[in-house]
Amino acid sequence: MEFSGHNVLVTGANRGIGRAIALLLGGYRNRDSQPLKVWINYRADHKGADTLKGEIENLGGRAALVKFDVTCEEEFIEGVKTIVDSDGGLSYLVNNAGIVLDKLAVRMKTEEFVRVLETNLKSVFVGCREALKVMSKQRFGSVVNLSSVIAEKGNLGQTNYAASKGGVISMTKSFAYEGALRHVRFNCVTPGFIATDMSAGLDDALKADYLKNIPLARLGEAKEVAGAVAFLLSDLASYITGETLKVNGGLYM
Numbered sequence: 684m685e686f687s688g689h690n691v692l693v694t695g696a697n698r699g700i701g702r703a704i705a706l707l708l709g710g711y712r713n714r715d716s717q718p719l720k721v722w723i724n725y726r727a728d729h730k731g732a733d734t735l736k737g738e739i740e741n742l743g744g745r746a747a748l749v750k751f752d753v754t755c756e757e758e759f760i761e762g763v764k765t766i767v768d769s770d771g772g773l774s775y776l777v778n779n780a781g782i783v784l785d786k787l788a789v790r791m792k793t794e795e796f797v798r799v800l801e802t803n804l805k806s807v808f809v810g811c812r813e814a815l816k817v818m819s820k821q822r823f824g825s826v827v828n829l830s831s832v833i834a835e836k837g838n839l840g841q842t843n844y845a846a847s848k849g850g851v852i853s854m855t856k857s858f859a860y861e862g863a864l865r866h867v868r869f870n871c872v873t874p875g876f877i878a879t880d881m882s883a884g885l886d887d888a889l890k891a892d893y894l895k896n897i898p899l900a901r902l903g904e905a906k907e908v909a910g911a912v913a914f915l916l917s918d919l920a921s922y923i924t925g926e927t928l929k930v931n932g933g934l935y936m
Contacts, residue, residue: 684917686713687823688774690720691916692766694753694810695780697723697731699879700829703905704777704912709739709746711913720745722766724780726752753780753806763813772821775916776814778807778828781847788842796843803847804854811858811869819865825916826868828855829908832875832931848873852927859925868924870915875931878902898933 696705709721721739723746725732732748739746749765751758766773781803784795807828818824833841834848851871858869876893894900911930914920929935 684711684913684919686711686719686774686917688719688825689713689715689717690722690766690770690773691775691777692722692724692749692763692773692814693777693779694724694806695726696721697725697728697735700874700877700905700908701777701779702735703909704779705735705746706738706742707906707909707913708775708777708916709744710742718744720747720770722747722749724749724751724753724762726750726780753810754801756805756809759806759809760813763810763817767817773814773817774821774824776810776824776826777912777916778810778826778851780806781829783841783844785840785844787840791842796846799843800847800850803844804850807851808854811854815858815862815865815867818862818867822866824862824867825920826858826862826870827912827915828869828871829912830855830871830873830927832873832929832935835873835929836935855927856925863924868915868920870920870923870925871927872908872911872915873927873929873931874903874908875929875934876902877905877908877930879905896934897931901932903930903932 693705695701705721711719723732736746749762751762828851830851831848833845855869855871908930
């Protein structure tokens with residue numbers, strides 16, 4: 684894949700899908716034959732983030748760490764500023780960080796609903812807004828937001844998660860309209876059930892029930908989501924904006 688830019692910020696990059704995205708992007712070079720510099724965002728796990736940085740560098744790539752909590756607007760803004768001050772700009776952003784707090788709606792506290800929206804939706808807004816400010820000046824940039832198949836189909840006990848991820852899809856389309864004026868693209872990826880630490884906690888019976896509804900009859904791999912993200916960021920997708928790319932094995936067509 685071809686990349687005209689020179690660096691990328693991946694939020695929540697030290698585990699799961701975010702880690703796979705960072706690793707994959709760290710293996711690409713731009714049109715100047717320079718490795719794409721990956722900024723690894725993390726909140727607390729410095730050791731995990733530093734290990735990922737070493738893995739990217741061992742593959743011949745470039746990586747740097749940027750610590751901030753995506754739910755804190757001031758920290759997110761400062762994180763983007765750190766990158767711009769270091770590199771002179773920001774070419775790509777992947778809003779990946781997110782949480783789940785599953786519970787039946789009748790038992791869900793308002794605080795639990797709001798907390799998921801703070802992490803999964805508000806942080807994406809802040810990231811998109813700050814990226815658009817920088818990328819508008821460059822007249823170039825691409826942003827991919829991670830949503831979920833749950834945003835498209837809903838799910839028992841995930842009212843807060845569905846609301847947050849559904850908001851990401853709708854918000855991305857609006858950012859795509861605003862970004863198009865400055866040649867900045869915004870797209871979404873909606874993973875289905877992916878084999879990560881989060882899904883590892885599901886019991887076998889529940890996994891088997893999910894698999895019955897997936898035409899490809901297996902859980903997805905984080906690297907498969909990473910491939911979709913890399914495509915949408917890349918020059919190969921230069922005429923794609925406001926789109927939602929499903930990576931769900933056919934679970935929701």
